Amino acid sequence: MSSNAPGAPATNGDQSAGADVLVVGAGPAALAIATALLERGVTVAALALGDPRAPWPNTYGIWGEEVDRLGLAHLLGHRWSNTLSWFAETPCPHGRDYGLFDKDKLQRHWLERGEEAGLVWHRGRAASIHHAPCHSVVTTAEGKELSARLVVDASGHDPVFVHRPSEGPVAGQAAYGIVGRFSAPPVEPGQFVLMDFRTGHLTPAERLEPPTFLYAMDYGDGVYFVEETSLALAPPLPFAALKERLRRRLAARGVEVLEVQHEEHCLFPMNLPLPDLHQPVVGFGGAASMVHPASGYLVGALLRRAPDLAGAIAEGLADPQRPTAELARRAWAGLWPLEMRRKHALYRFGLEKLMRYPEGELRAFFATFFALPAEQWYGFLTNSLPLPALVAAMLRLFASAPGSVRWGLLEAKGRELALLGRVLKP
Incomplete structure (x- = not known):
């Protein structure tokens, strides 16, 4: 039997002494829920495929108001007040701060808090799981057995244990980006660009192809981050196509890449169906389909919703005789x-509709969307509006949109009617 003292490196013992909760994963979702559980007095062990301190590859953005409410603004690496998008030849200012997490600080924040509270790390590849009435046992590919009253799978969009139904093609948001130095500023100094849909660098025929946009920001000291992004597509756009579009976009502005400090390849599913909410394993993060289906945001949701899930789990664990299946049912109900x-x-x-729009209608849609009152578009993007307010925002958008956008919203194809039916009977 082997376990780790708080702050000690992960080990590879043969068996765990057992914990209240075993978290599978070591990314933002795993650390967020592990920390939230520990803060409620729950004993937690975590299973990482590799070193849980290995750097995270992707960047994580969040609106300034959201991070301020969470009290985590000190974990931002960058923050911009000059925030805007381009849907036509004149900019659309957003009037809200946007921030980018210092991902190393965010990771250390969770790791240190977790390990100070007694988080136990184990390493290995989760291979199988066995459910007894009041506990579950995860067996790794190396033969190690880890026992817990409840298992939380936070292993990502393609989870190890969480099951979800198959409901047709899954749309992926794909992006290719670089951090580096350029011959001229790719965006104005001190500026953050959420979406730049301008297409002057494309031929008329190319504008009929699936649209992409530029997501870009000034890091300061002559360093910029530029990323060509496809909102969502099934199958997703290849990275090579995004890289070429980024190159041409920059070249059309007379901008050359002088130095590449970091290259980012980002691909994640946008429209995953909800998992089976009756299974005895609980998901969190991508494993629980928590990516915002219309905006792609996740980290803000992890920070806001981890306490709800942790609270539901802690309440269930208070009864030492409560079966694992009942613990999971309560946890799923707390999360979803x-x-x-x-x-x-x-x-x-909404995403089904957006994926059908050609470039012109997509521009018009977003121009209308960001013309909504700020609390409506912000609440939509962050998934913080109550359901009645969300419906009101969508109806207001429909009423104020151009005719071609309204027709696209009305036209029923594929699985859209079934999705609307789930609003009434999810």
Whole structure:
């Protein structure tokens, strides 16, 4: 039997003494839920495939208001007040701060808090799981057995243990980006660009192809981050196509790449169906389909919703005789209550519509969307609007949109009607 003292490196013993909760994973979702559970007095062990301190590869953005409410603004690496998008030849200012986490600080924040509270790390590849009435045992590929009253799978979008139904093609948001130095500023100094849909660098025929946009920001000291992004597509756009579009976009502005400090390849599913909420393993993060189906945001949701899930788990664990299946049922209900399930169906419906729009209608849609009152578009993007307010925002957008956008919203194809039906019966 082997375990780790707080702050000690992960080990590879033969068996765990058992914990209240075993978290599978070592990314943002795993650390967020492990920390939230520990803060409620729950004993937690975590299973990492590799070194849990290995650097995370991707960047994580969040709106300034959201991070301020969470009290985590000190974990930002960058923050911008000059925030805007381009849907036409004139900019659309957003009037809200946007921040980028210092991912190393964010990771250390969770690791240090977790290990100070007694988080036990184990390493190995989760291979199988066995459910007894009041505990579950995960066996690794190396033969190690880890026992816990409940297992939380936070291993990502393609989870190890969480099951979800198959409901057709899954749309992926793909992006290729670079951090580096350029011959001229790719965006104005001190500026953050959420979406730049301008297409002057494309031929008329290319504008009929699936649209992409530039996501870009000034890091300061002559360093910029530029990323060509496809909102969502099934199958997703290849990285090579995104890289070429980024090159041409920069070249059309007379900008050359002088130095590449970091290269980012980002691909994640946007419209995953909800998992089976009756299974005895609980998911969190991508494993629980928590990516915002219309905006792609996740980290803000992890920070806001981890306490709800942790609270439901801690309450269930208070009864030492409560079966694992009942613990999981309570946990799933805490993570995906009825209103959240209905909103998820609405967002998936919205994404289905957006994926059908050609470039011109997509520009018009977003121009209309960001002309909504700031609390409506912000609440939509962060999934923080109550359901009635979300419906009101969508109706207001429909009423104020151009005719071609309204027709696209009305036209029923594929699984859209089924998704609307889930708003009533999720």
